[in-house]
Amino acid sequence: MANDAFANATVISQGQLPYSTSLSATGTAEPGEPAHAGSPAMASRWLSWTAAQTQPCRFEEFFNSGTARLAVYTGNTLATLTPVAQGLGSIAFLANANTTYHLVVDSPGSDFIRLNPFPPGGADDLSYAEPISGPLPLQVTGNNIVATAAKDDEDWLPSYPPIATVWWSWISDFNGTIRMDARRSNVTARLTLYEKTPAGSLVRVAIGVDIAVLEVTKTTEYLICVDSTEGTGKIEFVLQPVPPDPPSNDDVAKARDLGSGSVICDGEWIHHATAEAGVVNETPGMFGLPGDRTLWWKWTCPASGTYRISQLGSDRASTIFLYTGSPLAGILAATSDLPEGTLLNATSGTKYWIQIRTIAPHAVRTEINIHPATHEPAYFQTLVGRGYFALEGPDRHPAADPDGDGFPNEIEIACGSSPELPDAQNPRLPNLLPHLSGWKLQWQRDENYLTGGSGLPILLRGETST
Template identity: 25%
Template sequence: MRANVIAAWMLAVAGIGTAHAASTPLYDIVRFLPKQQTSVLAAKPAGIPVVINLKLFGARKYADDFTRADARANAKRAIAATIDSFVRTKLAGHALLKMQTSPRVALVLTEAEIRTLARDPAVATIDYNAPSKALLVQSIPFIQMNQVYASGVSGKDGTVVIIDTGIDRAHTFLGAGTSRQLSSLNACFRTYSPYCANGSSSETGTTAGDATFLQDHGTHVAGIAMGRNASGSSPPNGVAKSANVIAINVFRSDDYTYDSDMEAALEYVETLVDTGNNSNKIRSINLSIGGDRFSDSCDLVKSSMKAVIDRLRKKGVATVFAAGNEGYTKYVGSPGCISSVVTVSAATRQAPLAVASYSNVGAMTDVFAPGGEIGNCIKSSVPGNGVDAYDKMCGTSMAAPHVTGAIEVLAQAFPNRSMAQILYALRKTGTNLTDTRTGPKYSAPFIQVMNAATFLKTPSADANDVFAKPVVVTLNKTYQGSTAFATLQSGETHHVVNTDGGSVWYKFVPTETGQVSITTLNSDFDTVLAVYAAPSSVSALGTAVAKNDDDPVGLTTSILSFKATKNKVYMIAVAGKTSADRGRVQLTLAPVPANDNLAKAPSLTVGTTVAGDTRGATLEVSEMVPFGTDTHSLWWKFKAPASKSYTMNTKGSAIADTVLGVYTGSNMQSMSPFATNDDFGSDNLSSVTFAATAGTTYFVQVLGYDTNNVGPVKLTVK
């Protein structure tokens, strides 16, 4: 099973705080640095955009403190003191952006500076500060907004936040000259030059969120989310047509923003929400922004940003991201890959309903909304040199603000419903849409806002809220569900912690005896997970066979494994850690490989090739990962028959990018790297050659570079 591997994982991945060879590839020092871009980035005179993560005593305590108003100020002071001390002594003279809710500093460093700081004992990790771009291209009736308006609801008094390229404050479609523009709260965050208008990396105030020359994207997005045409001409309005707006500009003239800019902007919104018990009724944040691609969640990669997003959601604020416009049928962009955001893929803007040709769609897609199709795009506001101008654009950038506006309207109409319940209603009542393009056939609901409103009037939980009506599950499959309206039944006790909220139930009857792994990875809330053997009723559960709160690698989702007996009935409960933790459940069951654990490593012999599958595999207590971020490892052992050099490689593995490690030691706590390799030459597979001593046993670890590389592997010994 996985256990607390955070410190070991970070040290091993980044080489931080330890000596590393001058030949160590830069992408194995800077976490999440794309391999294919490393040489280009390192050659840039300006350096590489990075975020330095500093060590902070009691970091987990401070993370928890941000949910408590009485401790928030003290936590921020401790973080600021840590950052200021490091900047003063180690980064004097550098232009940088400081985070407020985590000990992180964003700046540009040369390769030499990065290698020096990587050895500093105050540095926990160094991350690549990933760039992102704005995502461009009769939609209002198509999502049923005309019916919603007829019911008297249009987002009045609520506020949407547009984190984008800024807006044209003079545009009447966006409420120029009215109280709908909360201009004094506008902001700008730009880690790197060119900076905000005041010459620094951050600015707040009336003009701080203004769009500059050629920045039309944010004005267009804002118009879709909350625009209203007082003259009655076309377009008549956006979605939340009576809502207020706050604009935050995070883009430079080169059309790029960075993770640090978005994180700082989200921290600023959290401060606004914390002020006066969210007196401005901020309910949704739109970021039509993205870059890179992920087939699965990027929660570990974007853990600091996710922490802010999770806190906002608990305070009733949804964060909406566009999925991206590269036409991927298996991936979404970043940060839309974070499990707890609302990730929006694009569909046509009118019947017949279909996935837009350019839209990214993947496992992390939450909903579809109108983004338009090339030649039939979405008309909205754009800057017009002092006149009201409009233009048509297509993209997931246009789809996302449809959802942002819909969330605002539903939150106004149903103030007593949680954000998890509003998002559940949008997903549950939408029209199912399947991506029929070449590739995996992912499906998600196309939002129907009136349907969601009708449901929220008289909501109901999923059927498996009841112990007697579980969803039957099998191995190697993933199941979706929700705890948004789940309850604890009469006689049902808490499962993992004494604060967990309503549960949903699953039934598993194994066809073979063996170890089984269950995970709630990709669920969008803080889960707890428990398994019971053959309980007769919900009031007679007995002691759990296995249970888990947080996945020990640093996620708030859960993972456990247990020995399942053939034909025995097991009941699986999924709940939130507290009654406020609710949302979309994703449950996956997989057989645990026999050699998942070091203690069960099978023997290797010279001249043979062995096979394995990393799906269902985990990390153990203190287990290191030599490179990358994957957490699915397999183990073998090799007793050298003679004192000579041996070669091991992963040639023939089905996954494209492997990592290979050879260790000495007698148990996981004493493992010491002996030979490691990420990429061999131009091949993303791995190979090591090492001088062995006769009679010595070496342990061999194989895994993928990241969670996009999980599956069948091969290992050859020569």
């Protein structure tokens, strides 16, 4: 059968990456075949792939991860194979440009496998930190698939010592505040930022998990170290300038009016917000200690019912306070310090005052979402779960079209395309195209998808549209 013998390996083309497929349970061993992952060959299936560029890759199996033996080799014949990586369930290796790799799965059952190259970026060694530059916001991609931890990598996060650190260097061209947002990574990112002194030594100036905030000085060089708390994977972060002044809705008298819509999305930079003396649940700083940072909104309920007011998408969960009547002497209607917010039994025509308060240093930006909870949509949770964090404020609304491709966020997320960028810039996702009075999905080629969370595979095959 195809792919049972080394000579009949399934060839993976560059255009098929990331590649995933199912393998039947009909593999056998052949004479001269090497042992895989420490055990003699028994039921092997072969694939081959020639790397177009140097980049880390992960080769993994999903049905029999506890017993499936995986291996990657170079060489032209069974007798001349040189092992590159071997293991059970999942292995990582550094693929070199123009090199052909032979991949083998050895297990007695059916398998579902994936070969996933990761975008190059980030240096494993501080001495070779990869320089990054360009106007802010600056998006950076990389990975720590084959990275290691050095003995002098700082261990500041309890229970999560450094495991696979990668480094970038950046020189600031302004004085001010930046936010580093790594929530698009497919790992939980452990961030450590250093300032390089004129003498060449490094001083740690910021830390964070997924989010870090840093005061920067023009012409100063900063070293960025990214690790993951568990496992390794793709790393993606954005360096974004934080507006230097308090927002327009910093004071209760200037609360932002959200109108009377049943679905509302808004947001604001809370990092430079302040507290007002004499205002409920606000304590100004004193004796050199920081005070609360608060922002205000007001919303008029369009129809009586239960609504959810949430902070999904915010940097860090802050505390939401909801009031009726005068915000200075009104009635506290609800409060929550959870990202999913709180449920509010709202009355038609009633104006509600919304106060968001934080003292967390990593709470740089806050988002606010309002929607009916009677048939509560999964949209907002899905929006966060898929990592669309560039969508801020009104751009997060289900009916918004921030990428300008004619399709609202709600449809794009439901169909798997990206609401952040025009579909032409997302070759790994299906395109949404107008069709008669509605729309259709179009794949440029066959696509393979894996579900998140459980990791169980779902194979979707879409034919090229004519």
